[in-house]
Amino acid sequence: MSHTSDNALHAIIEATGDLGFRDPLAGVDSRLPEGAAPADLAAYCLMLGDDALVMSHRLQQWCTRAPELEEEVALANIALDLLGQARLLLSRAAQIRNGAGDAGRGTAEGAAAGRWDEDRLAFFRDAAGFRNVRFAEAPHDDFAHAMVRLLVFSAWRLALLDRLSSSRDPVLAAVAAKGVKEVAYHRDHAAGWTVRLGDGTELSHLRAQRAWDAVLPEAAELLHVHEVEGRLAAAGVAADPSTARGELEDVLARVAEAATLRHRPPGRAPDGGTGRYGVHTPELDSLLAELQEVARAHPEATW
Amino acid sequence: MSGATEQGAESFERAIERDQRIEPRDWMPDAYRGTMVRQIAQHAHSEIIGMQPEGAWITRAPSLRRKAILLAKVQDEAGHGLYLYSAAETLGADRADLTDKLISGRQKYSSIFNYPTLTFADVGVIGWLVDGAAICNQVPLCRTSYGPYARAMIRICKEESFHQRQGYELLMTMMRGTPEQREMVQDAVDRWWWPSLMMFGPPDAESANTAQSMAWKIKRHTNDELRQRFVDMTVPQAEALGVRLPDPELRWNPERGHHDFGEVDWAEFRRVVGGGGPCNAERIAVRRAAHEEGAWVREAAAAYAAKQAARRDAEQGREGEAA
Numbered sequence: 194m195s196h197t198s199d200n201a202l203h204a205i206i207e208a209t210g211d212l213g214f215r216d217p218l219a220g221v222d223s224r225l226p227e228g229a230a231p232a233d234l235a236a237y238c239l240m241l242g243d244d245a246l247v248m249s250h251r252l253q254q255w256c257t258r259a260p261e262l263e264e265e266v267a268l269a270n271i272a273l274d275l276l277g278q279a280r281l282l283l284s285r286a287a288q289i290r291n292g293a294g295d296a297g298r299g300t301a302e303g304a305a306a307g308r309w310d311e312d313r314l315a316f317f318r319d320a321a322g323f324r325n326v327r328f329a330e331a332p333h334d335d336f337a338h339a340m341v342r343l344l345v346f347s348a349w350r351l352a353l354l355d356r357l358s359s360s361r362d363p364v365l366a367a368v369a370a371k372g373v374k375e376v377a378y379h380r381d382h383a384a385g386w387t388v389r390l391g392d393g394t395e396l397s398h399l400r401a402q403r404a405w406d407a408v409l410p411e412a413a414e415l416l417h418v419h420e421v422e423g424r425l426a427a428a429g430v431a432a433d434p435s436t437a438r439g440e441l442e443d444v445l446a447r448v449a450e451a452a453t454l455r456h457r458p459p460g461r462a463p464d465g466g467t468g469r470y471g472v473h474t475p476e477l478d479s480l481l482a483e484l485q486e487v488a489r490a491h492p493e494a495t496w
Numbered sequence: 497m498s499g500a501t502e503q504g505a506e507s508f509e510r511a512i513e514r515d516q517r518i519e520p521r522d523w524m525p526d527a528y529r530g531t532m533v534r535q536i537a538q539h540a541h542s543e544i545i546g547m548q549p550e551g552a553w554i555t556r557a558p559s560l561r562r563k564a565i566l567l568a569k570v571q572d573e574a575g576h577g578l579y580l581y582s583a584a585e586t587l588g589a590d591r592a593d594l595t596d597k598l599i600s601g602r603q604k605y606s607s608i609f610n611y612p613t614l615t616f617a618d619v620g621v622i623g624w625l626v627d628g629a630a631i632c633n634q635v636p637l638c639r640t641s642y643g644p645y646a647r648a649m650i651r652i653c654k655e656e657s658f659h660q661r662q663g664y665e666l667l668m669t670m671m672r673g674t675p676e677q678r679e680m681v682q683d684a685v686d687r688w689w690w691p692s693l694m695m696f697g698p699p700d701a702e703s704a705n706t707a708q709s710m711a712w713k714i715k716r717h718t719n720d721e722l723r724q725r726f727v728d729m730t731v732p733q734a735e736a737l738g739v740r741l742p743d744p745e746l747r748w749n750p751e752r753g754h755h756d757f758g759e760v761d762w763a764e765f766r767r768v769v770g771g772g773g774p775c776n777a778e779r780i781a782v783r784r785a786a787h788e789e790g791a792w793v794r795e796a797a798a799a800y801a802a803k804q805a806a807r808r809d810a811e812q813g814r815e816g817e818a819a
Binding site (some may be wrong): 236257488494 | 506514544547548551553554555556557558559560561562565567568570574577578615661662665666669670672673674676677694703782783785786790791792793794796797800804
């Protein structure tokens with residue numbers, strides 16, 4: 194029966210496309226660069242994609258808890274940017290795995306039937322399969338902690354994306370070109386808050402210093418070079434994280450000074466056993482339990 | 497009445513009469529100002545409290561696309577809250593004061609957000625029914641007599657209609673999924689249908705504020721008119737979706753040219769408005785905790801701004817001396 198003729202009704206029933214956020218890789222040149230092993234490239238996209246996915250999740254947890262409404266909007270915006278980067282990178286990893294075939298072979302995941310896509314990668318891998326830096330997975334104790342962590346993460350990621358905008362992989366180059374603008378804003382936002390908190394009240398200074406002292410020692414992990422990163426950097430495809438040290442130290446020193454915080458630069462990068470190798474803190478397990486809860490409860494469902 | 501007030505009152509009446517907008521600097525009756533502040537503040541509070549039921553599902557959304565859509569939607573709600581508070585401030589209200597009134601229970605927000613979101617299907621049903629009902633209420637507000645409110649509503653309605661389509665599309669997708677997913681959708685519809693009808697407020701005969709608000713052209717349609725419009729609009733959408741609306745009395749009445757429907761449980765409505773809904777206490781507690789736990793951050797920002805201003809003044813002072 195159709196007694197009501199209403200334009201809004203037709204609009205709503207006919208609405209299928211154009212609701213946004215579909216097919217992250219639509220229109221992007223997906224050819225594989227020469228001189229890079231597809232398995233390496235897929236693994237590298239997972240590293241950068243997982244960093245963004247996990248950091249975005251921590252920021253999503255601020256939703257309805259931010260210290261002011263303007264900050265609700267800003268944090269959601271940053272979380273959304275990182276989620277967008279994660280979707281592109283995980284989709285690229287899935288695309289390569291599907292095409293290259295052997296990248297996922299020999300693992301329980303690889304043996305499972307079906308093709309890879311962003312959602313299978315996000316929701317059906319266990320913690321050991323994640324390649325994000327541990328730095329991204331730590332919970333945020335308070336707002337100062339969130340801003341200092343975001344500052345370090347963004348300053349580092351910006352240095353990587355800046356290099357990746359000339360990557361020989363067209364997808365990485367496209368992701369980076371867009372991401373540079375986003376992450377520059379994230380860094381500036383976090384730097385602004387770090388300065389306001391550090392040079393604000395006595396209490397905020399204490400909390401900012403405590404966050405700085407807790408977060409900075411963890412930053413050394415960001416400068417470790419995994420062998421995949423090393424090989425792909427040599428092939429002009431990836432960014433070598435060790436080359437980001439100068440920019441990272443420079444940004445951190447300047448922000449610490451403006452924020453009147455005591456600062457010690459990040460120490461020597463660890464030799465291995467980091468998040469890039471699938472070695473994580475227990476915090477990633479609880480994060481994934483939340484992230485994957487609904488998807489895993491309904492494995493046959495379509496959303 | 498002084499001469500100036502008399503003149504102001506005349507031009508206010510004339511503007512209402514001619515369907516012109518009242519602007520912040522125009523003279524307006526105190527009661528009109530009070531009504532507008534209360535209505536806009538309640539609307540702003542509803543946007544902010546309304547972030548909670550859906551926001552709870554962002555971290556658990558079962559696909560990355562749905563997560564992005566939901567995150568963007570909840571971000572829009574924070575944005576709506578912000579520009580509604582700004583609209584209230586054009587009438588002399590103060591955001592901090594309005595927030596205090598919200599977290600101390602002295603000002604209300606839409607009771608719909610006092611119901612829990614039990615499954616991910618609730619996200620879709622809130623988009624479809626709750627945003628749908630909000631749009632029915634809000635489209636006429638794009639022509640409401642207070643200018644800043646009317647302009648805010650134009651932008652808000654555009655975004656709400658996008659959210660409604662996204663919600664409906666999620667339900668369409670779920671209805672094409674597993675039997676379990678279809679059950680989740682039906683269950684969510686069963687739980688949200690009646691509370692959605694309550695969003696239009698009490699029946700006209702019991703609505704204390706309707707007559708004055710209509711006279712001032714703040715409101716353009718009565719609660720019952722809008723409720724009927726929503727039912728008529730929603731029934732065919734439910735059919736297209738393949739869900740049953742939980743009202744045995746719901747049927748098309750060819751004589752009226754509208755759907756007849758059952759009586760809303762007004763006792764439940766009054767209970768939830770009065771604070772006795774399933775989530776009233778939790779919603780306020782979350783908002784209050786965010787506000788109180790964020791106080792040190794806001795104080796830091798204010799202290800830093802004051803220091804910066806003092807530094808600038810000192811700098812200018814030195815330049816002045818040097819000159």
